[in-house]
Amino acid sequence: MAEILEQSGASAKVRVEVPAEQVEKTTRELLDAYRRRLKVPGFRPGKAPDKVILARVGEETFWDEVRERLIEASYPEAVRELGLAAIAARLVEGREAPLAGASYTYTVEVELYPEVELPDWKSFELGVEKPEVTDAMVDAALEDLRRRYAEVHTVEREVQEGDHVVVEVDDGSRFPIELDRAEPHLREALLGKKAGDSFEIPVLSEEGEVVRQVPTRLLEVKEVRLPELDEEFAKTLEAENLEELRQKVRQSLEAAAERDYLEERKQVLLERLAEALEVEIPPSMIHDEERALLQDIEEDLSRQGGSLGDYLRGLEREGKLEEFQADLRKQAEMRVRRGLALEKLSEDLGTQLTDEEWNAYLKSYAERYGLKVPEFKQALGEEGLENLKLRLLRDKALSEAAAQLA
Numbered sequence: 001m002a003e004i005l006e007q008s009g010a011s012a013k014v015r016v017e018v019p020a021e022q023v024e025k026t027t028r029e030l031l032d033a034y035r036r037r038l039k040v041p042g043f044r045p046g047k048a049p050d051k052v053i054l055a056r057v058g059e060e061t062f063w064d065e066v067r068e069r070l071i072e073a074s075y076p077e078a079v080r081e082l083g084l085a086a087i088a089a090r091l092v093e094g095r096e097a098p099l100a101g102a103s104y105t106y107t108v109e110v111e112l113y114p115e116v117e118l119p120d121w122k123s124f125e126l127g128v129e130k131p132e133v134t135d136a137m138v139d140a141a142l143e144d145l146r147r148r149y150a151e152v153h154t155v156e157r158e159v160q161e162g163d164h165v166v167v168e169v170d171d172g173s174r175f176p177i178e179l180d181r182a183e184p185h186l187r188e189a190l191l192g193k194k195a196g197d198s199f200e201i202p203v204l205s206e207e208g209e210v211v212r213q214v215p216t217r218l219l220e221v222k223e224v225r226l227p228e229l230d231e232e233f234a235k236t237l238e239a240e241n242l243e244e245l246r247q248k249v250r251q252s253l254e255a256a257a258e259r260d261y262l263e264e265r266k267q268v269l270l271e272r273l274a275e276a277l278e279v280e281i282p283p284s285m286i287h288d289e290e291r292a293l294l295q296d297i298e299e300d301l302s303r304q305g306g307s308l309g310d311y312l313r314g315l316e317r318e319g320k321l322e323e324f325q326a327d328l329r330k331q332a333e334m335r336v337r338r339g340l341a342l343e344k345l346s347e348d349l350g351t352q353l354t355d356e357e358w359n360a361y362l363k364s365y366a367e368r369y370g371l372k373v374p375e376f377k378q379a380l381g382e383e384g385l386e387n388l389k390l391r392l393l394r395d396k397a398l399s400e401a402a403a404q405l406a
Helices: 020-037 050-057 059-082 135-148 184-190 231-236 242-276 283-303 308-317 321-349 355-368 373-403
Strands: 002-008 011-018 086-093 104-112 151-154 164-169 174-178 198-204 210-225
Touching: 002 059, 011 059, 011 086, 020 050, 020 059, 050 059, 059 086, 059 104, 086 283, 104 283, 135 242, 184 198, 231 242, 242 321, 242 373, 283 308, 283 321, 308 321, 321 373, 355 373
Parallel strands: none
Antiparallel strands: 002 011, 011 104, 086 104, 151 210, 164 174, 164 210, 198 210
16 A cells, blocks of 8 residues: 655655565565575574574564565555656655564655646747858868868978978887977977978977977978869869859858758757756756766776776865866756756657658668668667667757747
8 A cells, every 4th residue: 555645846755555464475485585595504404493594694684675675566566556757765764674464664755757847938039040151161161172182292392381291209209290280389390391300399398388309300291282273173073163063062061051050049949948947856867967977077087098086086186076066966957957858848749750760860870880770779779779769859859849939
């Protein structure tokens, strides 16, 4: 038997009574399990009396396990019976050992999945301006194409801006350097040098001070030669002529600008929905999201050869740990709010995915990892596929909502 003692917002206090017969059955099953498992001197296997078993296990430990089994078996049924969408629970009454021949009653504080109310989002003005693709942007994109198809030739002259060079340092290691991407102090050291020249390259501290000089020899100077922006170049890019190439580049830029514009509208709408959402969020949901964020940080640090523990201790030494924890909690809450907003929005709009949309999305995702769809589905597993499908559904709902706004 279960009853709700109190309920307010995202929490409820629930009392559950487990019948005496179930208490007796669970007690006997646990005693028998220990009796089969334990070897008790002076008794044949499985024949030790209850009192001896309790003495060997410890009465407190034994009755704690009985209580845990009773709660694990009865709690899920209780919340289903009461129609509660429970996400976490904490035992507040019933820590004492169940009495022989009596029912066992316990009380739990239950965190409930929150009820969400969206703001009047149809009145939102997103304020996102559609970008214009200019001639200057087309010219810049064509220059990028020229650089992509550039040829590199070894030359017998001094190093100039835009060159590529190969250098050798004092330990015999060789490095290619692109002057356009080099740090200013490195570029300054190389400009004007010729193949065969020996010189020193400064190593700077984070503050920009020279900490040492590295003996270096210039091995090779390479000139970057861009193709002419002409009809022949256009044809290498599958255009009939230069004008058609310009048109294709413009269309590509316009398509990218349109995608960015629509995506920005969606993100602005999502942030405004999350901020204005009317909801009481259970602490456990925020705590779980904090743990997920910490796990992401831990994985990033691990890839860099660090550890989360060292990182947190460093923050504590600098007096920044509390600020970090507050920011982490703020990020976690916003992530939860975004998720709840998207869930409610897709429900309100009645958004559905077609098989064609889902299959196309799966194919595109699989191709990112160089896999065929069946291989990708197997690698992701059922839970991963459901999460991916949910992400697509919610993104579609957000697109549908953004399309209704000015």
